[in-house]
Amino acid sequence: MKKLNPKERRNLMIGLSFLLPNLVGFLLFTLGPVAFSFGASFTNWDLTGIEPLQYIGIDNFANMFSDSQFWLYFVNTLYFLIGLPLAIFGSLGAALLLHQKVKGQVVYRTLLYLPSVTSGVAVMILWKALYNPDWGAVNQILESVARAFGHPEFRGPSWLLSTQNALALGVEKVGVVPNQWGIGAREALIFMGLWGAIGGGNTLLYLAALGNVPQELTEAAEMDGASRFRIFRNVTWPQLAPTTFFIIVMGFIGGLQGGFEQARVMTLGGPAGTTTTLAYYIYNKAFVEYQMGYACAVSLVLFGLIFAVTLVNWKFGNKEVSY
Amino acid sequence: MRTFFSATFAVLLLLCVVAWKIQPPPPGGSRTTLTWSTDNNPTRQEQVALFNKLNPDLYLMIDPNNTDQQKVIVQAIGGVGPDVFDTFGQASLEAYVRAGVAWDITEAMTEAGIEIPKIIWPVAVPSCVYKERYYGFPCNVNANAMWFNKDIFDKAGVPYPKPGWSWDDLIRIAKQLTVKGRDGKIQQFGLYFGWTNWGDRNDLLYQFGARIFNDDGTRCEIGSPEAIEAMQLSQDLMYKHRVTPSPIDEAALSTQGGWGSGGITYLMGGRVAMAYGGRWWLNLIRKEKPDLNLGVVEMPYAKVPSLAGGARCALVNRNSPKREAALRFIKYLASPEYNQLLNDQADALAPVMASAYTERFLHNPEWPKEDYNEVWREVVRKARPDELSPFLRGGEMSAISTQFDLIKSNLKAPAAALRDAERAGNDRILRNARLRPALNKLYLELTGSKP
Numbered sequence: 001m002k003k004l005n006p007k008e009r010r011n012l013m014i015g016l017s018f019l020l021p022n023l024v025g026f027l028l029f030t031l032g033p034v035a036f037s038f039g040a041s042f043t044n045w046d047l048t049g050i051e052p053l054q055y056i057g058i059d060n061f062a063n064m065f066s067d068s069q070f071w072l073y074f075v076n077t078l079y080f081l082i083g084l085p086l087a088i089f090g091s092l093g094a095a096l097l098l099h100q101k102v103k104g105q106v107v108y109r110t111l112l113y114l115p116s117v118t119s120g121v122a123v124m125i126l127w128k129a130l131y132n133p134d135w136g137a138v139n140q141i142l143e144s145v146a147r148a149f150g151h152p153e154f155r156g157p158s159w160l161l162s163t164q165n166a167l168a169l170g171v172e173k174v175g176v177v178p179n180q181w182g183i184g185a186r187e188a189l190i191f192m193g194l195w196g197a198i199g200g201g202n203t204l205l206y207l208a209a210l211g212n213v214p215q216e217l218t219e220a221a222e223m224d225g226a227s228r229f230r231i232f233r234n235v236t237w238p239q240l241a242p243t244t245f246f247i248i249v250m251g252f253i254g255g256l257q258g259g260f261e262q263a264r265v266m267t268l269g270g271p272a273g274t275t276t277t278l279a280y281y282i283y284n285k286a287f288v289e290y291q292m293g294y295a296c297a298v299s300l301v302l303f304g305l306i307f308a309v310t311l312v313n314w315k316f317g318n319k320e321v322s323y
Numbered sequence: 324m325r326t327f328f329s330a331t332f333a334v335l336l337l338l339c340v341v342a343w344k345i346q347p348p349p350p351g352g353s354r355t356t357l358t359w360s361t362d363n364n365p366t367r368q369e370q371v372a373l374f375n376k377l378n379p380d381l382y383l384m385i386d387p388n389n390t391d392q393q394k395v396i397v398q399a400i401g402g403v404g405p406d407v408f409d410t411f412g413q414a415s416l417e418a419y420v421r422a423g424v425a426w427d428i429t430e431a432m433t434e435a436g437i438e439i440p441k442i443i444w445p446v447a448v449p450s451c452v453y454k455e456r457y458y459g460f461p462c463n464v465n466a467n468a469m470w471f472n473k474d475i476f477d478k479a480g481v482p483y484p485k486p487g488w489s490w491d492d493l494i495r496i497a498k499q500l501t502v503k504g505r506d507g508k509i510q511q512f513g514l515y516f517g518w519t520n521w522g523d524r525n526d527l528l529y530q531f532g533a534r535i536f537n538d539d540g541t542r543c544e545i546g547s548p549e550a551i552e553a554m555q556l557s558q559d560l561m562y563k564h565r566v567t568p569s570p571i572d573e574a575a576l577s578t579q580g581g582w583g584s585g586g587i588t589y590l591m592g593g594r595v596a597m598a599y600g601g602r603w604w605l606n607l608i609r610k611e612k613p614d615l616n617l618g619v620v621e622m623p624y625a626k627v628p629s630l631a632g633g634a635r636c637a638l639v640n641r642n643s644p645k646r647e648a649a650l651r652f653i654k655y656l657a658s659p660e661y662n663q664l665l666n667d668q669a670d671a672l673a674p675v676m677a678s679a680y681t682e683r684f685l686h687n688p689e690w691p692k693e694d695y696n697e698v699w700r701e702v703v704r705k706a707r708p709d710e711l712s713p714f715l716r717g718g719e720m721s722a723i724s725t726q727f728d729l730i731k732s733n734l735k736a737p738a739a740a741l742r743d744a745e746r747a748g749n750d751r752i753l754r755n756a757r758l759r760p761a762l763n764k765l766y767l768e769l770t771g772s773k774p
Binding site: 044047048051056059063069132133134135158161162163171172270271272273284286287289290 | 391392393396397417418421422508570571572574575716719721722725728729732734743754758759760761762
C-alpha cells in the first residue's frame with residue numbers, strides 16, 4: 001500500500017471529515033438499528049415488561065413459522081406484487097406517449113406526475129370514496145357500462161369490503177377456496193397502486209431513458225424499412241433494459257416493504273386480514289401488541305426475503321441487460 | 324471555500340441565537356406547566372380551563388399528539404413524557420404499571436381521604452386500581468344504551484320503546500322503521516349497532532349469558548351455544564330481517580347523509596331510527612343538531628341484564644419531575660367541581676358515583692329535553708368491565724376478530740365461525756403460556772397443570 005505524504009494525508013482527512021456527518025448518521029440511525037433489531041429478534045423483548053428481557057434463541061422464528069397468520073400475511077405481501085409487471089408496462093406506455101413531440105407536452109407530463117406529488121393519505125381517502133360499492137365512482141361507471149350493454153342487474157364488486165380475490169385464496173389459511181374467486185380489497189389496492197406507479201417516478205425514469213436512445217439507431221432501422229413495432233422491440237426496448245432492470249429491482253424491494261399506508265388508512269388490514277402485509281403485521285406486533293422481539297424477527301425475515309429476491313433479480317436479470 | 328463554510332456556519336449560529344431569543348414565553352407564564360396527554364376536544368378544553376382556574380399556580384396544557392401507549396411509555400422512560408396521561412382499561416393500566424411509568428398514588432390519595440374504589444363506578448375500578456394499588460382516577464365512565472329518534476317514530480306512528488322490551492319487540496319496531504327508496508335501496512334503517520366495535524359486540528354476547536374467557540382467562544369460551552345464539556341474532560338483523568346495515572350498507576350510508584360515518588352521524592342524519600351508543604354522543608348532537616328529538620332506553624336483554632362498560636383514566640408519570648403537582652390534577656378529577664362540569668358537558672358520565680344521584684344530573688335546566696339521564700346512570704351501574712385473558716393481549720385477539728369479520732360479512736355461519744374463533748383463541752393462550760416463562764408459571768398456578 002502506497003504511503004501517503006503529509007499533503008495527501010491532509011486531503012484524505014478533509015475528505016473523510018466531509019463524509020463523517022453522513023457516515024455517523026448512517027451508523028447511528030441505519031446500521032445501528034439494523035444490528036440492534038437483528039439482536040433483538042433473538043430475545044423476548046416486550047414493551048409491556050411482562051417478561052424480563054432474555055435471550056430465547058430461535059423461539060420467535062419457530063413461533064412465526066408455525067403461525068398460520070404469518071403465512072397469510074406473507075402470501076398477501078407476495079400477492080400485491082402481481083401489480084408490478086402491470087405497473088412497469090403501464091409506466092412504459094405512459095412514457096412512450098409522453099415522449100411524443102406534441103403540443104402541450106409539458107402540461108401532459110405535469111398532469112401525469114400528479115400522483116407522485118399528491119399527499120399519499122389524501123389520495124388514499126379519495127380512492128376509498130371512489131371504491132364505495134354503492135355510490136363510488138368506480139361502480140357507478142361499471143354499472144352504467146353494464147346497463148348500456150343490456151345488463152341492468154349487474155352490480156359492481158364490493159372492493160375494499162370484499163375478501164374475494166382473483167386467485168381465489170382463502171382468508172383463514174393459505175389455499176384456494178372456490179367461493180373466494182372474484183374482485184375484492186386486494187385488487188382494489190393493486191389498481192390504486194397502478195395508478196400511482198404509472199404516474200410516478202418509473203415513468204420519469206423511462207422518459208429519461210427514451211431520451212437517451214441514440215437517434216441514429218432508430219433512423220438506421222427506419223431506413224432499413226423496419227416497422228414501428230420492430231423498431232421498438234429490437235432497438236428501443238433493449239436500450240431501455242438497464243432502466244427496466246432498475247425498476248424491477250426497486251419495484252420488488254418497494255413492493256415487499258409496502259402495504260402499510262394503504263392498510264392503515266384504507267382497510268386497517270381487513271376485511272378479515274386480507275390486506276395485511278408483512279409491513280403492517282410488523283407494525284401491529286411492535287406497536288399494538290408490544291412484542292418488539294417478535295416484530296424484529298418478522299423484520300429480519302422480510303429483510304431476508306427482499307435480499308434473496310434482489311439477488312435472484314441481480315443474477316438472472318443482469319444477463320438480460322446487454323447495454 | 325473555507326471562508327464560505329465558516330461564514331455559513333456563523334450565520335446559522337447567529338440565526339439560532341436569534342430564534343432562541345425571540346421564542347414566545349411559555350403559555351402559562353411563571354406558573355408550573357403540566358402536560359396532559361389526551362385527546363383534544365371542546366369538552367376537554369373546558370375541563371382544563373376549570374383546573375387552571377382552581378389552581379392559579381399551575382398551568383395544565385393538552386398534548387393530543389402523543390396519546391399512543393407506546394409513545395407514552397417510550398417518552399416516559401426517556402424522561403420526556405407527559406406529566407399525566409390517559410389509559411383505557413385494565414390491560415392498558417397493567418402495561419403502564421409493568422413498564423414502570425405509572426406512579427403508585429395509593430398513599431397520597433388515602434391521605435387526602437380519597438378511597439378510589441369506594442367512590443367511583445365499579446366498572447371503572449380495574450382501569451385505575453391494579454393489585455389493590457391506586458394508579459389513577461377515572462376521567463369519565465361510559466356504558467351504552469339505545470338512542471331513538473322520536474320524530475321518526477312519531478312520523479311512522481310507532482310507539483316509543485319501553486324498558487323491558489324484548490328482541491322480538493325491537494325487530495318488529497325496526498322493521499316498521501326501515502324505509503326503502505324508489506330504487507329499492509334502504510334509505511333509513513330501523514337500527515344501528517356497532518358490530519365492528521368490540522365493546523358493542525360484547526354487550527350482545529354478555530346479555531345472552533355468553534363468555535369470552537373463563538374466570539381466570541385460561542380458556543376462551545367464545546364457541547358456546549349462548550355466543551352462537553347472540554351472533555346468529557346479529558347476522559339475522561343484517562341479512563335476514565334487513566333492519567340494520569351490513570358492512571356494504573354502512574359504506575353506502577356513510578356520506579349520503581352528509582354526516583361522515585358511524586352510528587352517531589347516522590342518527591343525526593336521520594338515516595337510522597335507533598342507534599346503540601353512549602351519552603357522550605350528546606357532545607356532538609348538542610352542537611350539530613340541538614333540535615333533534617331524542618329518547619334513550621336500555622337495550623333489550625335476551626337472558627341476562629348485563630353489558631360492558633369502560634372508563635378513561637388519568638395516570639401520573641412516575642418519572643415526571645412535576646409529579647407532585649400532577650397529583651393535584653388527579654385529586655381535581657375527584658372534586659365536585661370537575662364531576663358537575665363533566666356531567667353538565669355530557670362527556671359520558673362523571674367518575675364519582677354520587678355526582679349522578681342529584682336532581683341537576685337528572686334534569687339539567689340548560690338541557691330540558693334530556694329527560695333520559697336516569698337511563699345512563701342505570702346502564703353504567705349495571706355495566707361490568709370487559710372480559711380479558713392475561714394470556715392474550717388486545718392485538719392478539721385478531722385471530723378471533725377475523726371470525727367476527729366473516730360473520731359480519733355473511734361469509735360464515737356463526738356456529739362454525741365461533742368454534743374456529745374459540746380454537747384459535749385457545750391455541751394462542753396455550754402457545755403464549757408455553758413460550759413465556761411468566762405466563763407459564765401463571766398458567767400452572769391457575770390450572771395446576773402445564774400448558
